[in-house]
Each structure stands twice: as structure tokens, then as C-alpha cells.
Amino acid sequence: MSKSVVTRFAPSPTGFLHIGGARTALFNWVFAQKMGGKMLLRIEDTDRERSTDAAVTAILDGMTWLGLTWDGEPISQFARADRHAEIAHELLAQGKAYKCYSTPEELTEMRERARAEGRPPRYDGRWRDRDPSEALAGLKPVIRIKAPQSGEIVVKDHVQGDVVFRAENLDDFIILRSDGTPTYMHAVVVDDHDMGVTHIIRGDDHLTNAARQIVIYQAMGWDVPEMAHIPLIHGSDGAKLSKRHGAIGIEAYRQMGYLPEALRNYLARLGWAHGDDEIFSTDQMVDWFSLEALNKGASRFDFVKLDNLNGHYIRSADPARLYDVMVETASETGRNSDYAGLVANKQTILSAIPELQPRAKTVLELIDLAQFIYAARPLPMDEKAALLLDADAAAHLSKLVDIFEALNDWTVEALDGAVRSYAESVELKLGKIAQPLRAALTGRTISPGIFEVMTLIGREESLGRIRDVVAPNR
């Protein structure tokens, strides 16, 4: 019986949860679910300059919205600094690490000279075997680990396969800074070990770091966790995502009207596949997932495809839930008049949503499509709608007002029948009558079925809107 799986998601709180981080979190979560294990959350906040509480909140909120749960309390890496230092000193005591008294200026010069001579910019190990007594008085040392000087380090990766690094390419890197704080490379290893992490799933920008981290694991005699370095996500133009290039926070996707299940499905298909399956539930994702099925190549983020998937999930969503999401989204994005209209017309909106669902790809579009319900008379006409309402159209609409007033039932069937027979009586195709009617009733040329619109807004409102365009001054 192998020990149960523990994964972790370890964001640094220097900004929002971006799309790449969200996918990393998703894969960690899905894998833990599948294996019946746990996913822990560790906030890598050792960079005190750039870490903020607001970012931590944004990340946790983003994960919660996406439906990614973690086990236990989030762990602060910064809070564990003493433990990191303890291990660094243990390594020192064992002679597997040493104090280095090189100054930053000295290191800069070392790198520049190496670069000038065409050598890799690495620390040359000058303090590896030097006696501390040779150091300048008052200088605070850093602690460097003794990396192997020959042989190779193999990262056994579930995605990338065995990746071999020659020891010559690894230098004696710093594990504890001169102020006694740990470096990222060191803190990660100590934390992953202490947290009992069995599987490290992270972006492949960490692949070369993995070799360095293995040096620490080996020095401590610790088991190296299983690793899976997943490919990165690029922007739609193939360029790396950056702050000014599409790397927006997960909350921005919510504000753009995407549903979390759509995003989960989309993200899962970026770099991972289960045969030809495109649309699948989160349960299926968990059921089908395997690290070996992850791709190695980076993929591009494609909003068009996300839109398509989101449309699918909007179509299959429960109207009551969609209503809530519409209200939240309107509120959150400052669409105040929409918010007021949605809240004031809850019942009508609720019954209209099934008509709206097949027509929207995002919640924002859903809101837009619902506007005809709460638009105030006289309705604003968009350009195409205004063009439809010429004198001919007004004449027909005027007749229709009479017909509608005489109608006993205000139902889709009754209205449909009435308008059809009118169109027949004047020898016009239904569309010739329906389009001006649509313009008058919605102010637009596109809308749900026009008879559905009429039943939704009701007889009085319908007649009022038609009269507004037939006799604007009355």
C-alpha cells in the first residue's frame, strides 16, 4: 500500500491568480481528487517587498470561485523561516553547506567576467573550502549548498520524462541569505518535505529549478517527491503571457461572464486530453485524469473556443442560478441600470432566461439580451431597428394594434396566429411584419422569438411600445 497522495499549489502573492496558475491549481486538485489524496495550499510570501494580503485574498477567492478546494489552512512560507534556517544550519553542521563571504559586488564582477569570457555565469565556489577566518571582519555570510561537482542530476518527471542535468552546470547556490532568511529554492524543498508532499505539479518554468532542489533533497537524505512539470500557456499570438499582455486575473474572467465550470473544462483541455472528448464534467475530468496524458508543448489561450464552451454551459445551466450570476455580474461590473432592471423584474427575467440561453456565450451577453425587458419607454432604437420602422411598417403596426387589442388570449399561439393571418391578408411574408414588430418591441433587430417577447413583457407594455413608434407624439 503506497502512502496517500499529497499535492500542493504554491502561488506567490505578488498579484492575482492568473490563468496559468489557475490551471496548475486545477491539475493539482484534479490529481489529488483522483488519487483520493489531498491538495495543500502554500503561500510563497517570502518576498516581503512584493507580497500583499490583497493578493492572497484574490488568489483564495479565485480558487474558491473556480471550485478548487484545498485541505487545511493555507500555509505561509514566510512563517516557517526559522525552520528553513534550522535545516540550512543542519546542512552546515554536516559539512554539506558552507558559509560564503563574497560580497554582492564581487559576485556581480564574477558573473560579468564569466559572461565576457563566454562561460556560464555561475558562482565559482571560492569559499567552498576556505576558512571563515579569511573573511573581512563584520561581513555577514550567506550559506551555500555544496552541489555535486561531477556526475549528473536526473529529474524523473511524469510529463517530461527523465531530464538529465550535468553537475558542472549547477553551482553552489545560496540557501540562506546573509540576513538569515531562506531563498526560494531552499524554502520550497523544506516545506514540500515537511508538508509531506508526494507529487509536485507545477509549471515547466520550474524544470531547471527541480535539479537544484534535488541537490538539497539528496543532501538531507530526503525522498524526492514525484514531479510533473506542465507546459505553460501562451497568449493567443503565441507570445508569453505577461502583465501587459493578457495575463489577467481569474476574477476578470468572472467579470467577463464566464462560468467556472466552462473555465475548468477549457483549462483542462489546454495541455491535456482524454481521446476526442471535448466537453466533460469535473467528475469525468477527475475520473479520466492522468499525469502521463499531459502534453509537453505550450499551448495558446483562445477566447473564441472558451466562448464556445461557455455558451454550452450557459445553455445547460439552471435559469435560477443564471439569474443570480447575472445580478452579481451586473453589480460587480458597475452596470447599475442593468442591475436595477434585473432586480426589479426578477420574475419576468426568470421566465425569459430559457429564451436567452441559446443566444448567449457569456453572462454579459445574457444581460445584454435581457435589456428589452426592463428598457424604459419610449425604447431607444438602434440604427438597424430605426431603419425598419418606415411609413409602411408604421401602417402595419397600427393595424396590428387593433388586432392585438381584440385578442382574447395573449399567448404565443394566439399572437402567432393573429400575425400570420394578418401577413397573409396583406400578402406579405411573416418576416416582413415580424421584423418591424421586433424593432418596435425591443429596439433591436435581433431578439428571442417575437411572440415570446410579447408574452414576456405582457399586453400593456407590448401595446404601449408599438404605439410609441406608430404615433410617437401621442
Next chain:
RNA sequence: GCGCCCUUCGUCUAGCGGUCAGGACGCCGCCCUCUCACGGCGGUAACACGGGUUCGAUUCCCGUAGGGCGCACCA
């Protein structure tokens, strides 16, 4: 510069020596139809290049080109 990783339709991908190279999104056409969607049907489009290995390479190996990541007392 050094190290490592990657490369199938425009995009996401299936493929794991022998396939008419499959699916999805997009796009185009047709159908449905009161508009727009939805839905249905059909179509367009790819193995980066050059060498090997093999009876046979999209698939295995080596180069080339292109892309990415890393090389801090950042994470």
C-alpha cells in the same frame, strides 16, 4: 552566451511503425426559420525542414530552423 524543454489543420488536440492522419473551435455552404442564436448536414485545412534506422515512418535516432523556460542574497 550556457543548460534544459517543445514543434500534427489558423487554434486546442487524437495518434503511441502500416490510418483515406481522427475530433473540437473558427471559417464557408446547405437545411430549419419571424430576426439572431440553438440544432442538423456537408465542406475547407496539418504531420517545420534535412539526414538516418526500417520492407515501411507523423510515430524511433541525429542534426537544422523556429519557439519557450531557466541561469539573482525574486519567487
